Amino acid sequence: MARTPLVAAAAFVAGTLVAATTTAIAGSGSGGGSDVNSRQTTTWLTVKVADAMGTRDTITWVPTGSFASSAEVRVPRYPTTAIQGRDTKDLALSAVRNEQVSAQLAIASGHDLHGVRASAGDLTGPGGARISGSSTQVRFVRYVPVQRSKSEMDWSATIDQVSSATEVSGDRNPDVVGDALQEGSSVDVPAYAAQPLWFTFHIPKAAKAGTYTGAVRVTADDGTKVTYPLSVQVADAAVPDPKDYDFFLDVWAQPETMALNSGVELWSDRHWKLIEAYDKDLASRGQKVINTTVVDDPWHHQWSLGTRRSQTATPYSSMVAWKWDGSRFSFDFSRWDKYVRTALKAGLGPDIGAFSMLAFQDGEHLTYTDTRTGKTVYENVDLGGDRWREAWGEFLPAFEQHAKAKGWLDHTWLSFDERPADTMTVVKDFVHEVAPAFDDRISVAGSVNTESIASDLSVDWGGIDQMTAEKAEERRKAGKITTFYVYGSPAHPNTLSYSPAVEARMIPWISAQRHLDGFLRWSYDSWTSDPFTQPVYIFSQGDEYLVYPGKDGPMSSIRWEQLKEGIEDFELVGELRRKEGGSDSAALTEALATATRDLDGRTKNVTDIETARAAVVKELTS
Numbered sequence: 001m002a003r004t005p006l007v008a009a010a011a012f013v014a015g016t017l018v019a020a021t022t023t024a025i026a027g028s029g030s031g032g033g034s035d036v037n038s039r040q041t042t043t044w045l046t047v048k049v050a051d052a053m054g055t056r057d058t059i060t061w062v063p064t065g066s067f068a069s070s071a072e073v074r075v076p077r078y079p080t081t082a083i084q085g086r087d088t089k090d091l092a093l094s095a096v097r098n099e100q101v102s103a104q105l106a107i108a109s110g111h112d113l114h115g116v117r118a119s120a121g122d123l124t125g126p127g128g129a130r131i132s133g134s135s136t137q138v139r140f141v142r143y144v145p146v147q148r149s150k151s152e153m154d155w156s157a158t159i160d161q162v163s164s165a166t167e168v169s170g171d172r173n174p175d176v177v178g179d180a181l182q183e184g185s186s187v188d189v190p191a192y193a194a195q196p197l198w199f200t201f202h203i204p205k206a207a208k209a210g211t212y213t214g215a216v217r218v219t220a221d222d223g224t225k226v227t228y229p230l231s232v233q234v235a236d237a238a239v240p241d242p243k244d245y246d247f248f249l250d251v252w253a254q255p256e257t258m259a260l261n262s263g264v265e266l267w268s269d270r271h272w273k274l275i276e277a278y279d280k281d282l283a284s285r286g287q288k289v290i291n292t293t294v295v296d297d298p299w300h301h302q303w304s305l306g307t308r309r310s311q312t313a314t315p316y317s318s319m320v321a322w323k324w325d326g327s328r329f330s331f332d333f334s335r336w337d338k339y340v341r342t343a344l345k346a347g348l349g350p351d352i353g354a355f356s357m358l359a360f361q362d363g364e365h366l367t368y369t370d371t372r373t374g375k376t377v378y379e380n381v382d383l384g385g386d387r388w389r390e391a392w393g394e395f396l397p398a399f400e401q402h403a404k405a406k407g408w409l410d411h412t413w414l415s416f417d418e419r420p421a422d423t424m425t426v427v428k429d430f431v432h433e434v435a436p437a438f439d440d441r442i443s444v445a446g447s448v449n450t451e452s453i454a455s456d457l458s459v460d461w462g463g464i465d466q467m468t469a470e471k472a473e474e475r476r477k478a479g480k481i482t483t484f485y486v487y488g489s490p491a492h493p494n495t496l497s498y499s500p501a502v503e504a505r506m507i508p509w510i511s512a513q514r515h516l517d518g519f520l521r522w523s524y525d526s527w528t529s530d531p532f533t534q535p536v537y538i539f540s541q542g543d544e545y546l547v548y549p550g551k552d553g554p555m556s557s558i559r560w561e562q563l564k565e566g567i568e569d570f571e572l573v574g575e576l577r578r579k580e581g582g583s584d585s586a587a588l589t590e591a592l593a594t595a596t597r598d599l600d601g602r603t604k605n606v607t608d609i610e611t612a613r614a615a616v617v618k619e620l621t622s
Contacts, residue, residue, distance in 0.1 A: 035532065035533070036077075036143050036144065036145050036170075036174070036176045037142055037143050038188075038190060039190065039193075040190050040191070041078060041171070041190070041191070041192045041193065042171045042173075044171065045078050045080075045170075045171045045192070046191075046192045048078070048080040049078050049079055049080060049108070049192040049193075050110065050192060051080075052079040052080050052081055052082055052083050053079070053083060053108060053110070053192075054082075054083075055110065056109075056110025056111070057109065057110065058107065058108070058109035058110075058111075058113065058220065058222065058224045059083070059086060059107070059108055059109070060086075060105055060106065060107045060218055060226050061083055061084070061085040061086040061088070061105070061106050062085035062088040062091070062105060062106075063075050063084075063085055063104055063105075063106055063196070064084070064085060064606050065084050065085040065087075065088050066085075066088070066092075066607070066610075067088070067091040067092055067093055067103045067230075068092060068093055068094065068103070068610050069606045069607055069609070069610050070085075070103045070104045070105070071102040071103050071104050071198070071501065071558070071561070071562065071565075072501050072502040072505060072562070072606045072609065073166075073167065073500070073501055073502070073606060074141075074164075074167035074168075074177060074178045074179070074498075074500070074501050074558060075104070075106045075141065075167075075178055075194050075196040076166060076167055076168070076169035076178075076194065077143050077169050077170060077176045077177075077178065077193055077194055078169045078170060078171075078192070078193060078194065079108070079169070079194055080169065081166065089228065089229070090228070090229050090230075090231070091103070091216060091228045091229065091230040091231070092230075092231050092232075092233070093201065093230070093231070093232045093233070094232070094233045094234075094235065094610075094613075094614065094617070095201065095203045095232055095233070095234050095235070096203065096234065096235050096237040096238055096239060096572065096617065097203055097204065097205055097206070097207050097209075097234065097237070097238035097239075098203065098204070098205040098238045098239050098240070098241065099203055099238075099239045099565075099568045100200050100201065100202050100203070100561075100564065100565065100568070101200070101201045101203065101232075101565070102198065102199065102200050102201075102561050102562070102565060103199050103201070104141070104196045104197060104198050104199065105118065105196070105197045105199075105216070105218060105228070106194050106195065106196045106197065107189065107194070107195050107197065107218060107220070107224075108189070108192065108193065108194045108195065109189070109191060109192075109220075109222075109224075110191055110192060111191050111222070112188070112189070112190055112191050113188065113189040113191075113195075113220045113221075113222060113224070114188045114220065114221040114222070115186045115188070115219075115220055115221035116140075116186055116187050116188070116189055116195060116197075116218070116219070116220045116224075117185065117186045117218070117219050117220070118138045118197040118199070118216070118217065118218045118219075119133065119136075119138060119216070119217050120133050120136040120138070120199060120201070120214065120215075120216050120217075120230065121133040121214045121215050121216075121217070122214055123212035123213065123214040123230070123232055124212060124213055124214065125207070125208055125210050125211065125212035125213075125234070126208050126209075126210035126211070127208065129207065129208045129210070129212070131201075131203065131204060131207060131212055131232075133214070135201070135202045135204070136199060136200065136201050136202065137199070137200040137202070138197060138198070138199055138200075139181040139182060139183055139184075139198045139200070139556070140181070140182045140183075140184060140187040140195065140196070140197060140198065141178040141179075141180070141181060141182075141195070141196035141197075141198055141558065142178070142179070142180040142181065142182040142532075142555075143176040143177065143178050143179075143180075144176065144177060144179055144180060144497065144531070144532055144535050145174040145175070145176055145533065145535060146159060146163070146168055146170075146174055146175040146176060146177050146497075146498060146535075146541065147174070147534075147535055147536040147541055148536070148541075158540070159175075159498060159541075161491040162491050162492070162494065162496055162498055162499055162540070163177070163498040163499070163500075163602075164500050164601065164602040167498065167500060167501070168498050177497055177498040178196060178558065179497050179498075179542070179548075179557045179558055179559065180532070180548045180555050180556075180557055181198050181555060181556045181557060181558065181561070182555065183550070183555070197218065198558075198561075199216070200561065201232065203232075203234060205238065205241075207234050208234070209234050209235060209236035210233075210234060211231055211232070211233050211234075212231065212232045212233075212234060213229070213230065213231050213232075214230050214232075215227050215228065215229055215230055216228045216230050235617050235620075235621050236621050237572065237575070237617055237620045237621055239568045239571045239572060240571060242283060242284055242285060242286040242347070243283070243286065243347055244286075245286035245567060245570075245571055246517075246570070246571060246574050247286055247508060247511070247517075247518045247519075247567045247570045247571065248288050248481055248483055248517040248518030248519075249285055249286050249287050249288055249518055249519060249520075249567065250287070250288060250289045250291075250353075250458065250483060250518065250519070250520040250521075251282060251285075251287060251520070251521050251522075251523075251524045251546065252291045252520075252521070252522045252523050252524060253278060253279075253282060253291060253523070253524040253525055254312065254314070254316055254523060254524070254525055254526045255271075255275050255339065256314050256315075256316065256317060257313075257314050257525050257526060257527050257549070258271065258274045258275060258278055258525065258549070259271040259274065260314055260529070261527055261529070261530075261531075261549035262274060262549060262551075267335065272338070272342060274552070274553065275339070275342055276342055276345070276346055277552060277553030277554070278524075278525065278547075278553060278554050279342060279343050279345075279346035279347070279348055280346045280347065280553075281547070281553065281554045281556075282346075282348055282524070283346050283347030283348050284564070285560075285563070285564050285567060286567060287348050288348075288349065288350075288351055288518075289348075289349070289351045289352070289353050289413075290339070290340055290343040290344070290348050290349050290351065290352045290353065291353040291355065291415065292319050292336055292339055292340065292352060292353060292354055292355065293316050293317065293318050293319050293320075293354075293355050293356075294318060294319065294320045294336070294354045294355065294356070294395075294399070295318050295320075295322075295355070295356065295357075295366075295367065296315070296316070296317055296318045296367040297310050297315040297316055297317070297367075298316060298355040298356040298359070298360060298417070299311045299312060299315075299316065299360045299417070300315065300359060300360065300362055300365075301359060301360045301361035301362035302361060302362050302363075308362060311360065311538065311539075312523070312526040312537065312544065313526065313527065313528045313529065313537040313544075314526070314527075316355075318367070319333075319335045319336035319339050320332065320333055320335070320336050320399075321335070321369070322366070322367065322368035322369065322395075323368060323369050323370075323371050324368045324369070324370050324371065324377070325370075325371045325372065326370075326372055328394065329368065329390075329391055329394045329395065331395060331398050331399070331402075333399075333402050337406065340352055340406075340408065349411065350411045351411050351412075351413060351456075352403075352408055352411055352412045352413065353413050353415035353443055354399070354412060354413065354414055354415055355415045355416075355417070356414075356415055356416055356417065357392060357414060357416070357427055358383075358416055358419050358423060358424075358427060360417050360418065361418070363380055364380070364381050364382065364383045364388055365378060365379060365380050365381060366378075366379045366381055366387075366388075366391050367379075383423065383426055384426050384430070389430065392430065392434070393430075393434050396431065396434050396435035396438070397434060397435055399412075399435070400435045400437050400438065404437075409437060412438075412441065413438075413441045413442065413443040413455075413456060414427075414431065414438050414441065414442050414443065415443040415444075415445075416442070416443065416444045416445070416446070417444075417445050417446065417522070418445060418446040418447075418460075419444065419446060419450075420446075420447065420449070420450075421447065421449040421450050421453065424442075424444065424450050424453045424454075425453065427442075428442060428453050440455045440479075441455060441456075442454055442455055442456070443455070443456035443457075443458075444456070444457055444458070445458040445460075445485055445520055445522075446458075446459075446460060447459075447460065447463055448460075448463035448464075448466045448467055449463075451467075451471075451475075454480075455479075455480045455481070456480070456481040457475075457480070457481070457482055457483075458482075458483040458484060458485045458520040459482070459483070459484045459485070460484070460485060460487075461484065461485075461486055461489060461490050462489075464484050464514070467482060467484070467514070467516070469514055469515035472514065472515045472516050472517070473515055476517065481517050481518075482516050482517050483511070483516055483517050483518045483519055483520050484510070484511065484514075484516055484519060484520070485519065485520040485521060485522070486507075486521070487522065487539075487543055488539050488540040488543050490599075491600075492599050492600040492601060492602070493506050493507060493510070493599045493600075493601065495507065495521060495542065495546065495559045495563065496540050496541055496542040496543060496559075497535060497541040497542030497557075497559075498541065498542070499542070499559065499601065500600075500601025500602055500604070501558050501559065501562055501601070502562070502601045502604055502606055502608075502609065503559075503599075503601040503604075504558075504559040504560075504562035504563045504566065505562040505563070505565055505566040505569075505609055506566065506595060506596060506599070506601070506604075506609065507519055507563060507566055508563070508566035508567050508569060508570035509566060509569060509570070509573075509592065509595040509596050509609070509612070510596055510599075511570060512569075512570050512573040512574070512592060513592040513593070513595070513596050518570075519563075521546065522543075522544075523543075523544050523545060523546075524545065524546050524547065525545050525546075525547060525549070525554070526544040526545055527544065527545050527548070527549060531545065531548055531549070532548070542559070546559060546560045546563070547560050566609075569595075569609070569612075569613055569616070572613070572616050572617065572620065573588070573591075573592070573616055575620060576588055576616055576619055576620050579619075579620065580619075585619065587615055587618075587619050588615075588616065588619065590615065591611075591612040591613075591615040591616050592612065594608050594611055594612040594615075595608055595609055595612035595613075
């Protein structure tokens with residue numbers, strides 16, 4: 001078959017390129033080994049990308065063609081279909097006070113680009129009002145390799161079920177997806193690779209309503225200079241500070257990985273500083289729960305061939321030290337206390353979750369130090385049996401008294417993950433017997449069948465339809481909390497590394513439509529030893545983490561930012577409901593339906609969220 005001149009030229013260029021070393025992204029943050037962000041394209045892939053670009057020159061574009069919806073997609077590292085948004089010249093956003101708004105541009109070239117930078121200047125508004133350009137954060141989308149789960153569970157969503165062919169790309173050595181958001185002053189980009197530039201605009205709480213104008217600039221060391229006019233329409237409405245969000249966010253963090261992925265000694269001063277940095281990030285999303293461990297490895301369970309191990313690459317450790325002297329148990333709560341104090345100081349809470357009286361999909365067991373020998377003992381026990389009752393019959397009253405002495409008892413919950421109703425009934429009856437103060441503070445993530453047991457219930461996706469709006473409202477009036485969660489299932493919507501980006505933004509809209517209180521997700525940071533090169537331990541990629549390890553704290557991700565902005569949308573919906581006396585107007589009902597009308601981000605119209613949000617803001621400000 002004859003080649004077109006463009007394809008022939010592109011293939012020649014690919015064959016004669018001298019490999020360049022890209023260090024701006026690959027060399028910073030955590031992670032070692034080869035980095036997919038510095039990889040040169042193969043000849044075949046260069047030809048495909050060159051066709052999509054239509055040129056060997058440097059180009060920039062607005063993903064989706066609209067700046068307002070541009071952050072709701074992932075830009076493929078190697079675009080192989082005609083690039084849309086190259087003709088977009090003016091950038092426009094809408095916002096309310098005290099919120100963040102994300103958007104992205106992308107750049108690519110037929111030659112290696114060095115020193116790619118982006119900036120947003122000051123925005124000038126009504127009466128000379130100004131939003132400083134320094135409040136706008138610019139980050140670079142970092143790509144990670146795409147991997148299937150090592151052991152496909154029957155419920156585990158796989159990449160072909162989850163990802164969009166237009167968002168995951170590569171020559172399959174490996175395929176890659178843009179997810180992490182790398183901080184830095186500039187980035188180097190290999191030839192024929194796309195580099196998204198991620199903007200986060202922070203609108204001040206005191207900003208005047210009206211239209212603000214400014215410019216966004218993109219430059220590179222090869223002389224590239226691109227300027228986009230920018231306008232931001234700030235409505236006369238506001239979202240509250242994260243600590244005052246109504247949205248009940250419960251993301252489970254793991255402190256051990258914060259140290260291990262930063263090369264820091266566990267529970268050292270440097271580790272505690274890292275914990276504080278991650279806590280502040282969680283607080284910026286309005287996290288309501290300080291999740292703690294009161295036993296070793298609460299997620300230890302049975303695997304294949306009778307083996308027992310943690311479901312996380314690094315096991316959780318207990319924040320409470322259990323000791324046995326041959327006749328009685330005793331408990332050291334000092335690490336638990338410090339963890340709670342650190343989180344409260346960072347703005348988390350006020351609730352405290354204690355995991356867990358029950359093992360996760362495993363037989364019950366106790367782990368403690370025998371003070372007579374100094375050895376750690378792992379002892380199997382029977383649920384409800386004499387030894388189980390002895391151990392927990394001593395722990396629960398001691399835990400109650402300790403939490404009460406600290407002033408935390410009223411916000412301390414006994415937390416459980418996916419335990420069946422019959423098992424939970426045994427626990428609830430025992431708790432009532434030995435520590436009735438916790439009767440109404442049992443938290444369960446799992447089946448809707450535990451609804452009568454759990455005062456804080458997060459329903460799995462399979463049971464979400466059984467939790468009607470009426471039932472959720474009934475629970476709310478009784479002072480109970482009702483959220484939902486996803487894991488490797490469903491395929492859509494989800495917050496996996498390669499889930500379509502719009503789905504994380506949609507999650508809070510689903511809570512709002514169903515009159516639920518919020519969302520739960522395991523896990524925040526249960527990484528492998530290097531999620532940038534080995535992103536999967538056992539489950540679907542990204543099921544175990546929403547952020548990445550950075551140098552001195554978390555490196556955010558596209559889905560973590562989109563979830564934050566969906567929570568802000570949830571707050572606006574709540575404000576409109578209060579304005580309308582608690583009922584949903586026709587306009588709000590339509591907005592909620594629009595935002596959630598297609599749960600599969602691969603086919604969803606990415607303007608749905610912006611359309612729904614605009615309708616809510618219009619009703620709020622009319």
